[in-house]
Amino acid sequence: MVQTSAFSLLIQNWYIENHRDLPWRNTDSPYFIWLSEVILQQTRVVQGLDYYHKFTRLFPTVHDLANASEQEILNTWQGLGYYSRARNLHKTAKHVDQQYNGVFPDSYKELLSLPGVGPYTAAAIASFAYNLPHAVVDGNVFRVLSRVFSVDTPIDSTKGKKEFSELADNLLDKTHPGRHNQAIMELGALVCSPKSPDCSSCPIEEICSARASGNQENFPVKEKKTKVRNRYFHFLLIEEKNKLVIQQRKGKDIWENMYQLPLIETPSPELNIEKSSFSEPMASYSHQLSHQKIHALFYKTPEIPKEVDVSRCRWIEKEELNDLPLPRLIDRFFEEQEQDS
DNA sequence: AATGCGGGGTC
DNA sequence: GACCCAGCATT
Secondary structure, eight states: OOOOOHHHHHHHHHHHHHOOOOGGGSOOOHHHHHHHHHHTTTSOHHHHHHHHHHHHHHOOSHHHHHHSOHHHHHHHHTTSOOTHHHHHHHHHHHHHHHHSTTOOOOSHHHHHTSTTOOHHHHHHHHHHHHOOOOOOOOHHHHHHHHHHTTOOSOTTSHHHHHHHHHHHHHHOOTTSHHHHHHHHHHHHHHTSOSSSOOGGGOTTGGGOHHHHTTOGGGOSOOOOOOOOEEEEEEEEEOEETTEEEEEEOOSSSTTTTOEESOEEEESSSOOOSOOTTOOSOSEEEEEEOSSEEEEEEEEEOSSOOTTSOGGGEEEEEGGGGGGSOOOHHHHHHHHHHHHHO
């Protein structure tokens, strides 16, 4: 019999008293748990909550989700970002519905094979839904463990991922893996925060190495910084009565397959084309993504200039916009047009 | 091993 | 601005 670590006992007792009441913690359904985990990938709990409610309401079973169209799913996902998650959500729903008869597999290995399910999500579903002993390693876990044990191996290196994953497995309470996993993530979210962690109310302050040396803020260590490139988008509003022209984006770029206004992208801020028929820009936004800064200008013009790829353009009724998945940038443009009119 | 992929919150 | 968030897929 393996003894439960002091670390695990302390965080679990803290968790029992201090955790938030979140909807996906009140279910055993692998389907709901999977939904919540995919929604929460690189996404804060407060941002994901509304989407979790929308998805469980619109698609109460994995069969409902499997039978939905990809566009319907993307449309429900609109505004949450990382849209490949929505496409993989659909793939996995269809796979589970057809190949597993609507029942999610109950082994880590099979879970890991599902589209959009990686090591973190497979461990989360395995431990929360099936009580299997797999330790989760997410951003919270990296932070808590790097501080408690003063591990300075970069978390964005292969060596670091392996090291933290082994450490997490060694600490896991194999008799309560689900609660243990919830506890370490909740501690990272509520107490052991990136900036100004609340060490004085931490249940493991006494055994925390970084706290002892006052080094909390120096963990975890990352080796790479993300660099941002600038892009210049010129969007054209071409309308007639209740119709306007929209364009579907292509693959291998941001917002794959989503809809926007006809676009001319330029390598520099200037739009050096014959644009005598263009209005002065009616709106301009800069839109910040993780790796790109989009400088967007919106013009009114009566017809489609030759610089636009018309093969992916078509006229739609303005009302149809509600049914098309739009990037936040485009959605915001229409929102503000609405207000101004 | 390195890179791309959103949108929003915090300091 | 810089950093982070219940990461994953692709190259």
